[in-house]
Amino acid sequence: MAKTQPLQSTQTSRTKSSTNKYVRDFILNKYLYLMMIPVLAYYAVFHYAPMYGALIAFKEYSPMKGILGSEWVGFAHFKDFFGSYYFWRILKNTIVISLYSLVFEFPAPIILALLINEVRSKMFKRVAQTITYMPYFISLVVICGIITDFTNADGIINRLFMLFGYDGQAMLQKPELFRSIYILSEIWQRIGWESIIYIAALMSIDLEQYEAARMDGASRWKQIMYITLPGIMPTIAIMFILRMGNLLNVGFEKIILLYNPVTYDTADVISSFVYRKGLLEFGWSYSSAVGLFNSIINLVLLITANYISRKVNKSSLW
Template structure:
């Protein structure tokens, strides 16, 4: 039998939740709100206010007359986007690079975190972590330059091959190896950053779980499979959702720097396509329409991946409202 109102009054049941009004929350949290106000202001000025300029996707925009005076053309720019073969070529390159890096780059930080977490010496672990994390602070100009000095036509690898009687090999200008090249650059630069995130998740695992599993006879691989990976699953799913949401934005600066070496047929992605069409060619309205389509698809990928996360019992980017 359920306890009635009388039992609740006697204190047998849980106390009723007290609803905090908006005014009380503002008075309580005003120091925190003041602290985040500069960040919110920057976000509004540099992220949300410029979104109003997307209206030029429905105009024949000219910077000489401005948004208010540019004529409206309706959905004509979007029709041009769908009818342009070069746009679909950029979409294909973007999806190919994203899928390739999702398979060959995304697991690398997880593997590095598992390996580094198994190192018993804190000094060695800290040293390795610092070395692997350091390239994250390098600009893409520096990263591409380093790879050029090693793998380029006049690079170290090519000189060693020629000196030993082998043919020359210029990986930096070979379209057939471009996917491997940019993925290796991505791994070298950013795998250390992802590793730190997973190391933070690993630090939350209770060591007694490993001790109990070892007592029960579980080996290292079974402990990883039944303890470590389930503990990492929420973090893996969250980062995977964010990665899918960013799927159509793949290394603008990285690819822009190397586009001329392998050609637009291999290195042209949506971001570089919008840049060349809008900024360099001056077709602002067409570029805005292409950028808006990219944003809509990215939003759909985030919502779809988040829905899948809810279906497997994870919170995802945001939690479902419990009914």
């Protein structure tokens, strides 16, 4: 008893000390904690509360009966999806478009940020940044309308390609061209906006490193390779992890606005399939099962990418 009492007393004092530490921190930063409340409320209401609706994937949902009153069917909808013709088609399309985006779209803003960083004229920098930012702020419906008009049979892009022997058919009517059009338009629309975070990371690099490199005779290319890229590598790693977590979340809005039944074989992805089945065909339970499958795969990819980045690059989200 004489030995356990001091041990209990020590644990109690540590608990009180830890509690007092959090209380003091809250008092010291009370306004910062208050600023967090709207953000926490947003995620609680719009991200965590709706997770209750995932039960629909395991039921034969009926709006009249509600989620709890609907019949429980277990994994029936998952089995139907995995055994359907659509499973391999939409999974393949989603993975291929996502990988194309990762290979071509993800490096684009990094390259743009490096190019802008090397420009010495401040005026040219501002003009270049403004021009590349603009497409991001244009409505997606307008963007897709422009793409459709430009790639139509009498569109300007189609006419230019006809000079090199193209047959003149509307490009969005050709399944083999859909992915290329989608990725190129994504780069054009997002490259400027996504480069902002890399430009900010470049500004945090110590300029004395460049001065020392120039004194040692390093060319601008070597400065980029051995100073600039290592300096923004933690930011690249974090953005890559976040991208991996959304690898299969190909934006259904743009897909739906651009695709048509002719291009389903190469354009139909998980999110567009969920939209058609859930909202157009009223298959709420079936589409919820497909969406839940997609979310689980994204979660696994996020955890895997975070683990690899932590081991290889020492940068991670947690």
